[in-house]
Amino acid sequence: MARQLDEQLAARFPPGQQLRVLDVGMGLGTQALRLARAGHTVTGLEDDPALLAAAREALTAEPPGVRQRMRIVEGDGRDTGVHFLPGSFDVVLCHGVLMSVPEPDPLLAGLARMLAPGGLLSLVVRNGDASAFGPGLRGDWAGALAALDAGVRLPGPRTGADDEPDTVASPAQPPGEGRADRLADLTATLAGIGAPLQAWYGVRVFTDAVHPQRPEPDAGLPVDVGMLLAVEERAGRTDPYRAVATLLHLCGVRG
Template identity: 75%
Template sequence: MARQLQEQLAARFPVGKRLRVLDVGLGQGMRALRLARAGHWVTVLERDRTRVLQARRALAAEPKGIRARMRIVEGDGRDTGVHFPPGGFDVVLCHGVLMHAEEPDPLLAGLARMLAPGGLLSLLVRNGDASALRPGLRGDWAAALSALGATARLPRPRTSPDEKVPAGPEAGARADRLADMTATLAGIGAPLRAWYGVRVFTDTAFADTAADDAEPPDDLEMLLAAEEQAGRTDPYRAVAALLHLCGVRG
């Protein structure tokens, strides 16, 4: 995922340019920190106060130059226009947020307005076109049938190999189809320019290593190499658990 984003940044912007980046949804905070450490100006918008406080404490331990380049704002991703002027960012990231939004279109339109001309919009969404595959591979036929019936809420995938996936209806998350997202991005003025599959193999490969004391697979390096290649190759990327979509503001 980090490599895919770096590839898109390198393709869209001059080498050495310090980019203005808006990251909507903090996650674990490492994505924003990596970008700040690389020399970019990063603003994080996060609505969860606990995460904001934790991130500010973590940022305080970073060198002065990185602290100066990274700003953490408490607020909702749907209210970007309240916090920032239109066209103020070269890159807008929204990874793992849309799956929790009941009405994603207004959020997406607001994110696109934050982009300067030629700016990159990077999204990570659930893949609604392959939602029955993983429950089917696990033998969870009820979930597979539900997904095949185009249900709107599906079990949430792992966001890292060591994360335990919660069960029950509270774990549900939206899923989006590639064709629908392509049309939406065109409609908000940030047409899709590239897309990748994320977690083609790793969800099932890490299924038996969710315990806290579990060892990573012996062939981890080869697994990650295969995952990286499959995420760029048809038809494999189309059955990934997640889709990484990259749109460019016209």
């Protein structure tokens, strides 16, 4: 996701521009810190006390310049209007959050209002068009049937999408937990809030769906992480593979 986000930033903003970034539901602050290190001014919004404490601790270990460019605000992504003025940010990130929100449309509308004209809204969501893959490949046939019937799951725990290495799933977090969203529905929503979809990618095409369990260290199946990431990067941009990824990365641009 980091490479995809960097690609979109490079395509939409002049080289060297210091962007104003809002990371909603920043988790441990992995993405926020990465962007602050790159020279951008970043605000991280988080309401989980444990994640806030971890992010603040990580920030204290950064050089002074990074600490000056990043601030952490305790709050809920649905209350951005309480904390910030409309049009305050060039980039708004909302990664791994929508799956724990029962009704995402008001949240998305509020995030779009935070964007300056031409600003980028970056979303990472669970893929409702492929939600049967995870339970089916784990042999959970009842879960697969339920996903095929509904296409979505009930709200569940945050995925921490930005707190793991790109495209490599956490073994403690089974794929498919949390509510999922369909690409067509989100495309319509983004158009309706004035930030129409400009690009989308699949994330975790093979690592979750085709090979959901990592090999054991003594299984004689060494994982070439570099090759794995290269395959995931290519598949996440290629039809029909990206359509069956566990996660979708959507990029909308404010008109």
